[in-house]
Amino acid sequence: MLRYDPKLKKLARGLRKRMTEGERALWSRLRAKQVGGVQFYRQKPIGPYIVDFYCPKARLIIEVDGSQHREKDGEEKDQLRDAYLEKEGLYVMRFNSREVLKETDAVMERIDQVVRERLGK
Numbered sequence: 001m002l003r004y005d006p007k008l009k010k011l012a013r014g015l016r017k018r019m020t021e022g023e024r025a026l027w028s029r030l031r032a033k034q035v036g037g038v039q040f041y042r043q044k045p046i047g048p049y050i051v052d053f054y055c056p057k058a059r060l061i062i063e064v065d066g067s068q069h070r071e072k073d074g075e076e077k078d079q080l081r082d083a084y085l086e087k088e089g090l091y092v093m094r095f096n097s098r099e100v101l102k103e104t105d106a107v108m109e110r111i112d113q114v115v116r117e118r119l120g121k
Contacts, residue, residue: 002088004045012050015043022064022097023052029108030062036115047088049081058118061085061092062111064100091118 019027019042030040030053044054046061053062065078082092093114095107 002046005048008045008048008050012043012045015050019043020064020066020097022066022095022100025104026053026062026064026095026100026107029104030111035108035112036119036121038115038119046090047084049084051085055115058115059090060114060118061090063092063094065094065096 023042027042029035030042033039035055036058038055038057040053040055040062042053044051046054051061052064054060055062063078065074078094085092091114093111100107
């Protein structure tokens, strides 16, 4: 089991209640084992971070990025975060919100492909 900062649990619950439009759209397609028959969790604390979506069986993280992630500070924080998560043996996929909303089927195909690869199917 991956460790996390217990202080993040309450914050994660709040984030689940205030998901962005892109996160809600993606969650509707990830929940209830719709992808590869595997469970995804939303707003999951891992280490010092809260990730948007996590699939423990595939050790996969999916992030839905808003415009702040394209700014220099946001990009640097994402690089540090991704490095930490990858060091933990996790694979991180990033999509921007617009991509999730406008190209949902293509995003889902990429996620499904990575899940299958990670599970050796």
